[in-house]
Amino acid sequence: xxxxxxxxxxxxxxxxxxxxxxxxxxxxxxxxxxxxxxxxxxxxxxxxxxxxxxxxxxxxxxxxxxxxxxxxxxxxxxxxxxxxxxxxxxxxxxxxxxxxxxxxxxxxxxxxxxxxxxxxxxxxxxxxxxxxxxxxxxxxxxxxxxxxxxxxxxxxxxxxxxxxxxxxxxxxxxxxxxxxxxxxxxxxxxxxxxxxxxxxxxxxxxxxxxxxxxxxxxxxxxxxxxxxxxxxxxxxxxxxxxxxxxxxxxxxxxxxxxxxxxxxxxxxxxxxxxxxxxxxxxxxxxxxxxxxxxxxxxxxxxxxxxxxxxxxxxxxxxxxxxxxxxxxxxxxxxxxxxxxxxxxxxxxxxxxxx
Numbered sequence: 326x327x328x329x330x331x332x333x334x335x336x337x338x339x340x341x342x343x344x345x346x347x348x349x350x351x352x353x354x355x356x357x358x359x360x361x362x363x364x365x366x367x368x369x370x371x372x373x374x375x376x377x378x379x380x381x382x383x384x385x386x387x388x389x390x391x392x393x394x395x396x397x398x399x400x401x402x403x404x405x406x407x408x409x410x411x412x413x414x415x416x417x418x419x420x421x422x423x424x425x426x427x428x429x430x431x432x433x434x435x436x437x438x439x440x441x442x443x444x445x446x447x448x449x450x451x452x453x454x455x456x457x458x459x460x461x462x463x464x465x466x467x468x469x470x471x472x473x474x475x476x477x478x479x480x481x482x483x484x485x486x487x488x489x490x491x492x493x494x495x496x497x498x499x500x501x502x503x504x505x506x507x508x509x510x511x512x513x514x515x516x517x518x519x520x521x522x523x524x525x526x527x528x529x530x531x532x533x534x535x536x537x538x539x540x541x542x543x544x545x546x547x548x549x550x551x552x553x554x555x556x557x558x559x560x561x562x563x564x565x566x567x568x569x570x571x572x573x574x575x576x577x578x579x580x581x582x583x584x585x586x587x588x589x590x591x592x593x594x595x596x597x598x599x600x601x602x603x604x605x606x607x608x609x610x611x612x613x614x615x616x617x618x619x620x621x622x623x624x625x626x627x628x629x630x631x632x633x634x635x636x637x638x639x640x641x642x643x644x645x646x647x648x649x650x651x652x653x654x655x656x657x658x659x660x661x662x663x664x665x666x667x668x669x670x671x672x673x674x675x676x677x678x679x
Contacts, residue, residue: 327358328358328361328362328365328368329354329355329357329358329361329368329373332354332373332374332377333350333351333354335374336350336377336378340426340429342426343425343426343429343430344426345426345427345429345430345646345647345671346426346427346429346430346433348430348647348671348674348675349430349433349434349671350377350430350433351675352671352675353433353434353437354373354377357373361373376407376436377433379404379405379406379407379429379432379433380405380406380407380408381404381405382402382403382404382405382425382429383402383403383404383405383451383479384400384401384402384425385400385401385402385475385476386398386399386400386401386475387399387400387401387453387455387468387471387472387475388471389464389467389468389470389471390467391460391464392461392463392464399453399454399455399468400453400454401451401452401453401472401475401476402423402425402428402450402451402452402453403428403449403450403451403476403479403480403485403487404425404428404429404432404449404450404451405432405447405449405479405485406429406432406433406435406436406447406448406449406450407436407447407448407449408447409447410440410445410446410447411439411444411445411446411447412445412446412447412481412482412483412484412485412486413447413448413449413484413485413486414435414439414446414447414448414449414485414486414487414488415431415432415435415439415448415449415450415451415487415488416431416435416450416451416452416487416488416489416490416493417450417451417452417453417487417488417489417490417493417497417501418431418450418451418452418453418490418491418492418493419452419453419455419456419457419491419492419493419497420452420454420456420491420492421454421455421456422454423452423453423454424454427452427646428450428451428452429450430646430670430671431450431490431670432448432449432450433448434448434670434671435448435449435450436448446486449485449487450490451476451487452490452492452493453468453472455468455472455492456492457492457497458587462496465496465497465500466500469497469500469501469504470500470501470503470504472501473500473501473504473505473508474504474508476501477504477505477508477509480505480515481513481515482513482514482515486514486515486516486517487501487515487516487517488516488517488518489517489518489565491564491645493518494518494564494565495518495519495520495525495530498516498517498518498519499519499520499523501516502515502516502519502523512524517529530565530569531565531569531572531573532569533565533566533569533570533668534565534566534567534568534569534570534571534572534573534643534668535569535570535572535573537566537570537573537641537643537666537667537668538553538570538573538574538577538641538666539573540666541553541639541641541664541666542577544664544666545639545664549663549664551663551664552577552578553574553577553578553579553639554577554578554579555578555579555580556578556579556580556637556638556639557579557580557582557636557637557638557639558571558574558579558580558581558582558637558638558639558640558641559581559582559583559632559633559635559637559639559640559641560574560581560583560584560641560643560668561584561585561590561629561632561640561641561642561643561644561648561649561669561672562584562585562586562642562643562644562645562668562669563584563585563586563602563605563606563613564606564643564644566643566668566669567584567641567643567644567668568599568602568603568606568607570641570643570668571584571597571599571602572599574639574641575596575599579639580596581596581597581599582594582596582597582635582637583597583632583635583637584597584602584613585613585629585632585644586606586612586613586629587629587644588612588613588614588627588629589613589614589625589626589627589628589629590613590625590626590628590629590631590632590635591613591614591616591617591623591624591625591626592623592624592626592635593616593620593622593623593624594622595622597616597623598616598619598620601616601619601620602616613625629644629648630648630653633649633653633654633656633657634656634660636660636661637657637660637661637662638661638662638663638664639662639663639664639665639666640657640662640664640665640666641665641666641667641668642665642666642667642668642669642672642673643668643669643672644669644672645669645670645672646669646670646671646672647671647672647673647674648669648672649665649672649673649674649677650674650676650677651674651676651677651679653677654673654676654677654678
C-alpha cells in the first residue's frame with residue numbers, strides 16, 4: 326500500500342480509536358493499490374482522501390419509556406458516507422455493540438456494494454446501541470418512534486434511504502415508517518424492508534441469503550468445479566441472511582449442519598430443520614438453544630466461536646464482523662473446507678483472509 330500509505334496514515338491518526346473502521350479502510354485501500362498506480366490522476370485529485378471521510382456524521386439522543394415507566398436513553402447514529410452517484414443508502418443496526426466505528430465501517434463498505442449494483446445509490450449506515458432482545462413489542466415501538474423522531478429530518482427518498490440490518494426487521498421498519506409518515510404527512514419510499522401491504526418488495530427478506538448462495542454456486546463451479554450439491558455446510562447466525570442462505574443451500578442440494586445466534590450454536594448432523602429455526606427466530610423470537618427441545622438428537626454449545634470446529638465442505642459466516650479469525654480459518658481448511666462465502670459485513674479478519 327505504498328501509494329496510498331499517506332491516506333491510511335492520515336485516517337489512522339484521525340480515527341485511532343475506531344478499530345473496525347480502520348480495518349475496513351486498510352483492506353479497501355490495499356485492494357485499490359493497483360488502481361492508484363494505473364490512474365495517478367485519482368490520487369492527485371484527492372479521490373482516495375475524500376472517499377475515506379464521511380460527508381456527514383450524525384449522533385443523537387434517543388429517549389424512550391420502558392414498560393416499568395422508566396426513562397431510558399440510548400444513542401443513535403447515521404453516517405452519510407458518500408452520495409457521489411445517488412442518495413445515501415444503507416441499513417440501520419440495533420445492537421448493544423453499536424458505536425461510531427462500527428457504523429462508519431459499515432457505511433464505508435456500503436459505498437462499494439451499492440455501486441456494484443449499477444443503480445444510482447450512495448452509501449450510508451445508521452443504528453443505535455439499543456438491544457431489542459428481551460424487549461416487549463410496546464418497548465420496541467416506543468424506541469423506534471423516538472429514534473425516527475430525530476432521524477426523520479436527515480432522510481428522504483432523494484436524500485437518504487435506510488433499511489434493516491441486525492436487530493431491525495420488518496416490525497421495526499414498520500414502526501419507524503409509521504412515525505415518519507406522521508411527521509412528514511406523506512407516504513414516500515423512504516425506507517426499504519417494509520411489509521408487502523405498505524410498499525415492500527417481494528423476496529426482500531430472502532434476497533441477501535439467496536444472493537450469497539447463487540454467487541457462491543457460480544464461483545465454486547468456475548474455480549473448483551464444485552457446488553452445494555451433496556456438500557456439508559456450516560452457517561453462522563440465524564437472522565434473515567443466515568436463515569435464507571440455509572434455505573437456498575437446501576434447495577441447491579446441500580446440507581446445513583450448524584447454525585448459531587449470539588448465545589451459542591447448534592449442531593444437527595442429520596441437517597438443521599429450518600422450519601423449527603424459522604419458528605424460533607421469526608415467529609417466537611427465542612434463542613437457538615430451544616432447537617434441541619424439538620430435536621433431542623441435536624446438540625447446543627454455549628458461545629459462537631467454536632462453530633468453525635464443525636467439519637464442513639463450505640462455511641458461510643452470516644452473523645457479524647470479525648467472527649472468523651485466523652485460527653478458525655486454519656481449522657476449517659484442516660477439516661476439509663474448500664470454500665468460504667461471506668454473508669455478513671466483513672466477517673473475516675485479515676488473518677483469516679491471509
